[in-house]
Amino acid sequence: xxxxxxxxxxxxxxxxxxxxxxxxxxxxxxxxxxxxxxxxxxxxxxxxxxxxxxxxxxxxxxxxxxxxxxxxxxxxxxxxxxxxxxxxxxxxxxxxxxxxxxxxxxxxxxxxxxxxxxxxxxxxxxxxxxxxxxxxxxxxxxxxxxxxxxxxxxxxxxxxxxxxxxxx
Amino acid sequence: xxxxxxxxxxxxxxxxxxxxxxxxxxxxxxxxxxxxxxxxxxxxxxxxxxxxxxxxxxxxxxxxxxxxxxxxxxxxxxxxxxxxxxxxxxxxxxxxxxxxxxxxxxxxxxxxxxxxxxxxxxxxxxxxxxxxxxxxxxxxxxxxxxxxxxxxxxxxxxxxxxxxxxxxxxxxxxxxxxxxxxxxxxxxxxxxxxxxxxxxxxxxxxxxxxxxxxxxxxxx
Numbered sequence: 065x066x067x068x069x070x071x072x073x074x075x076x077x078x079x080x081x082x083x084x085x086x087x088x089x090x091x092x093x094x095x096x097x098x099x100x101x102x103x104x105x106x107x108x109x110x111x112x113x114x115x116x117x118x119x120x121x122x123x124x125x126x127x128x129x130x131x132x133x134x135x136x137x138x139x140x141x142x143x144x145x146x147x148x149x150x151x152x153x154x155x156x157x158x159x160x161x162x163x164x165x166x167x168x169x170x171x172x173x174x175x176x177x178x179x180x181x182x183x184x185x186x187x188x189x190x191x192x193x194x195x196x197x198x199x200x201x202x203x204x205x206x207x208x209x210x211x212x213x214x215x216x217x218x219x220x221x222x223x224x225x226x227x228x229x230x231x232x
Numbered sequence: 233x234x235x236x237x238x239x240x241x242x243x244x245x246x247x248x249x250x251x252x253x254x255x256x257x258x259x260x261x262x263x264x265x266x267x268x269x270x271x272x273x274x275x276x277x278x279x280x281x282x283x284x285x286x287x288x289x290x291x292x293x294x295x296x297x298x299x300x301x302x303x304x305x306x307x308x309x310x311x312x313x314x315x316x317x318x319x320x321x322x323x324x325x326x327x328x329x330x331x332x333x334x335x336x337x338x339x340x341x342x343x344x345x346x347x348x349x350x351x352x353x354x355x356x357x358x359x360x361x362x363x364x365x366x367x368x369x370x371x372x373x374x375x376x377x378x379x380x381x382x383x384x385x386x387x388x389x390x391x392x393x394x395x396x397x398x399x400x401x402x403x404x405x406x407x408x409x410x411x412x413x414x415x416x417x418x419x420x421x422x423x424x425x426x427x428x429x430x431x432x433x434x435x436x437x438x439x440x441x442x443x444x445x446x447x448x449x450x451x452x
Contacts, residue, residue, distance in 0.1 A: 113306070116297050123293045139313055139392060
């Protein structure tokens with residue numbers, strides 16, 4: 065007899081009265097189920113706080129919107145499976161946002177380095193532009209290497225880094 | 233119903249699954265000469281302006297991290313709502329303030345509810361008390377139930393969290409009110425209710441109801 069067949073037979077062959085071990089199992093199941101749900105809810109709370117922190121500290125560069133988020137039909141008591149899905153989706157979203165935060169930090173680092181080099185040798189970075197927003201300052205404006213005195217500066221090779229406000 | 237804030241009932245299944253969830257309600261008898269939809273008195277409009285000045289962009293961005301709004305965000309997740317799609321009441325109000333440039337006056341009752349929400353971060357809703365039968369509480373909707381007593385009320389389906397009286401669901405939790413249960417300009421008795429979740433002190437829920445009551449009966 066195969067192992068799986070034996071399991072089926074055992075369950076079907078159960079007597080009318082539950083054994084002591086069955087009773088213990090039935091008693092323990094709701095408690096275990098509740099503990100699992102509580103643990104999941106705790107994890108959801110922790111992930112939500114983490115996500116909120118990331119979104120708030122990187123505003124406005126990272127959208128809180130979860131494109132793949134599920135829209136359930138109104139508030140309800142979630143099953144264990146639903147709670148697991150919410151937790152998994154939230155964990156995935158936190159991971160995605162952390163990735164975006166990392167990319168953003170790398171962009172800001174690169175932009176600051178580029179600006180530093182533009183200021184040292186403007187002639188090597190003719191007409192290069194670095195938006196202030198890419199430096200993580202959160203303001204409008206653009207750093208740009210421009211010729212001093214317009215066409216004359218362009219012909220004479222007089223370049224300088226200027227900050228245009230760019231704000232409306 | 234009482235003029236003192238009362239703790240509402242909560243179905244056992246809901247209470248076990250969502251400990252900390254609670255409802256507080258209060259009944260307010262209005263002065264017959266005051267319409268709820270009329271323009272707010274100068275004191276209320278001035279308070280809205282003051283709150284508009286207090287809530288600027290930087291604070292609006294970080295509101296999701298403040299303890300009480302954060303508690304509502306967590307609760308939304310735990311009941312299957314995404315707070316970035318179905319916003320929590322405080323975040324919805326603050327976002328609206330950012331878009332409109334201020335908390336705009338929309339009539340006495342709406343303004344009073346907004347002020348209470350912004351002050352405490354605990355949301356309050358108002359029902360026509362004459363359309364409420366018995367104490368309010370929170371339960372799960374049953375199959376084929378409708379929202380409100382009216383036959384025009386939308387079907388709810390089984391398993392949704394609702395605010396109900398002894399007879400039927402009157403509102404979806406954190407959602408729309410049943411048709412016919414919203415206060416109208418001629419409403420003389422209001423039932424105000426606040427929904428408290430885990431992490432929100434009962435004091436805040438009581439305070440929000442007291443603030444509304446005081447403003448509506450003209451004591452504040």
